[in-house]
Amino acid sequence: MSDNIETIRHSISHVLAQAVKSFHPKVKLGIGPAIEDGFYYDFDNLKITEEDLKKIEDKMREIIKKNIGIKKVLLTKKEAEKRLAGQKYKLELLKSLKDKRITFYEQDDFIDLCKGPHVKSTKDIPIDAFKLTHLAGAYWKGDSKNKMLTRIYGVAFNTKHELDNYLKMKEEAEKRNHIKLGKELEIFMISDLVGKGLPIWLPKGNIIKEEIEKLAKEMEKKAGFIRVTTPHLAKKELYMMSGHLPYYENSMYPSMKMDDGTYYLKAMNCPHHHLIYKNKLRSYRDLPLRIAEYGTVYRNELSGTLAGLLRVRAMSMNDAHIYCRKDQIEEEFTNIIKMIKEYYKLFDLKDYWFRLSRWDPKHKEKYIDEPANWKMSEEILRNVLKKLNVKFIEAEDEAAFYGPKIDIQFKAVSGREETMSTIQLDFAAKKRFDLSYQDSSGGENKDVFVIHRAPLSTHERFIAILIENYAGKFPVWLSPVQVIIMPIADRHLEYSKDIEKKLLDDDVRVEVDSRSESISKKVRDAQVQKIPIMITVGDKELENKTLAKY
């Protein structure tokens, strides 16, 4: 039986430490665990650069080739202390151990305080399937009050093929990194003066954002959605009614005390939409009522977790709430899923599947306790998925507090799994907000179901994924600059400007590169900007009144 990859990764970290110690006998060892895709080891008193990694890697292979046995050794605490003399971090770890017998692993002259398990011999480590990747600083025990140690990271797999695939994928992901491309393509910026997690859409990013909004508005108008605009904040009382307060307060922005009460930036759009629903008497004929909004919600994430467009504090989304009768749930869910499939097709997103997220009756504290409603609604959602014949899985204990949902899971180019869209059934809102409609006999019916849906995720997340997915090469309809006209010499500028004007009149997003640069420089720059249509204008084009596509 071959060793578990976790075990192999852990053993490589020991080999790494052994190799480092052979060059730098005075290093103090921290810890060296296996992690996702690889391993690391922390060292104190080690001054190296990334150039040194190659040498260490070579030494590691040397050790592996030696076929050294890795032996488990049990010592008393006293013996252990003796063996760890001078290794202050290890001694600190030893102190916290309650065991009578302390486990060590030993290979040649290298011994390490370690619970294991490990491979039997260094030769059990696939010699060509690992790589040291980079250095990083890391506080001892992850605490910024402690000393910063030097961490060496590596990746390791069972086979060279797997390693190569991984490295290729990483390289590709790095090229597609939305933070890097977002900067190069001038899609968004983040300023310390405005705050992390609050991206600013630059003109080019704003065009992408507006094209997406235009598409959504057109598609959803046809699907019977009406649109509203609600303020970005509301009074405490609204969030008490919705139940966001006090339970969700830590995730919300701090409150603002005004002369007429306490205000919060909104954490969700639904409470506002419920008020719009309640603003007039609704008749059974008005249902389903589909209220949509490009709304912005705010989350008080820790600043340390914020990055690019994927971890933000303000999220704008194509949100909607559908108010319907029980007998309309199935059709509404069906139509939303069809719409999502259409959206994904338009954006060339392929690697996705559906997930029916159910409640867990064993965790009643997390869910509204209405077993009959759960049973009924999960059944409806399952039926929808079955009838549509789409790929789906079921996941217990993944529902919202107020009802089951269908999540659309997506595998990003980077390998990351994302929940891209969600359709949630809500049978709690009707009570909290006292929703009702007048039925055909004129009586008041309080059985109003609410469906929450956001098919295009948030602008921030969606555009990050589009950047990655297209590797920055947006299709023409989404490209901030659709056409660039490059005059070869200054004498071709006037004709270029004529063409620009014609295209502008036809609502094409066009630019002329009027710089006095060589055509090859212009082409290179246009390629960096990933402009889909490049046109060169030279003597021939000027004479024949034609255009040449590069």
Next chain:
Amino acid sequence: MSDNIETIRHSISHVLAQAVKSFHPKVKLGIGPAIEDGFYYDFDNLKITEEDLKKIEDKMREIIKKNIGIKKVLLTKKEAEKRLAGQKYKLELLKSLKDKRITFYEQDDFIDLCKGPHVKSTKDIPIDAFKLTHLAGAYWKGDSKNKMLTRIYGVAFNTKHELDNYLKMKEEAEKRNHIKLGKELEIFMISDLVGKGLPIWLPKGNIIKEEIEKLAKEMEKKAGFIRVTTPHLAKKELYMMSGHLPYYENSMYPSMKMDDGTYYLKAMNCPHHHLIYKNKLRSYRDLPLRIAEYGTVYRNELSGTLAGLLRVRAMSMNDAHIYCRKDQIEEEFTNIIKMIKEYYKLFDLKDYWFRLSRWDPKHKEKYIDEPANWKMSEEILRNVLKKLNVKFIEAEDEAAFYGPKIDIQFKAVSGREETMSTIQLDFAAKKRFDLSYQDSSGGENKDVFVIHRAPLSTHERFIAILIENYAGKFPVWLSPVQVIIMPIADRHLEYSKDIEKKLLDDDVRVEVDSRSESISKKVRDAQVQKIPIMITVGDKELENKTLAKY
């Protein structure tokens, strides 16, 4: 010489008090001043309804007809106290007077502590030019800790003609009142749970808002504006740099302390736009750079002052900042004014004029102290207005802190004067934000001028004015529902739906009134909703496949 209208109004308030006392001898008098358009008098211990006003008015005319002399009487404080026995509010006022001789005015058996002046005799009051209008509760001395008195309001003019005009104008304004129409036409709602001053755009209002945005985006794209989207908040440091903090802090929403600093809802969009300008090296070729945004700004107004769309706490506006060289200021201002005139024409706004708002060198504490820049820039702005040959006035001490501006003043249907748009020159931003560009020789030039402009005011103010101006009858392009199809009987419904579908496909905003109501009821309701195109469908239309416009 005829009496001043203020004096007449004040004398009518005495006649009002005399009349009330004749019916209710035990009332306690508060105060009774002249106010804009009329007068009021406050009474304690008076229980009447608005139905009683006619009787009081008749009694007032009776008193006026009697031609009673109004005599000034000077009393010592002791004598005054005696005359005011039992009138606790008047005694309270008397106490605060420092004069030796106390002025009273006397007419018949009615005497009032009063500084005057008054008309000589009640017959000097134009008998047919006043009217009691309504009752209201009013705290003694305006303090909510005091007792609430009954206030009788009236209007008064020199002639019946003036009174009639005023009442007609009020009636018309009441019909056009944007709060009343906004509710009837379902344009916006205000909820106590969200907060006053934070209007929610209902589906119909949202259509108007989006049509305006669409227009602005189209027009401004042609005029070379690029669009961005910036967060609704920013860190304290940004507003320190812009100078909003600490000077403007009281007008801003309360701060929010997060784990990485203090955040504020934005008071203006400009600081965000300056950061976008600074995000990359700008060349002289990039200027003028016109950055536009439908941005939302927040003001911490007192809740008591908030009403409808005209006094709000969150304002969305078609904002833009133009970064240009000194020699480009004139052309940019000229183009903006031309654009504003085009906008106003499209919205049928006619009663407007321009105001050159200058600084006042005597109030240097209010302005950036750069006399040469003020002189130069005021001259440029004046030249623009002269060359365009538009109606304009000049106003000293009305400039912004950072430079002169051109305000576009508008007279609303209600008679109210509004600043509808503003174009401001800013020569302070370049220093505060260290703005610069690379000139043609490659050197850094820091002489960047910023123009702030918001031609369509805020959405809130602009739509309030449009509602008033159109009296709710929006032109077809702005109408939330453009066409209503009214089948005469149920057998005409199918054909009506066919037509609806055709119109929907052509992007017409159309509805079918499918209720089983009489055609006259349907027409009446459509008229209340002020739908511009009403179509009836009956047997004839069905047979001939035609339509009948109502």
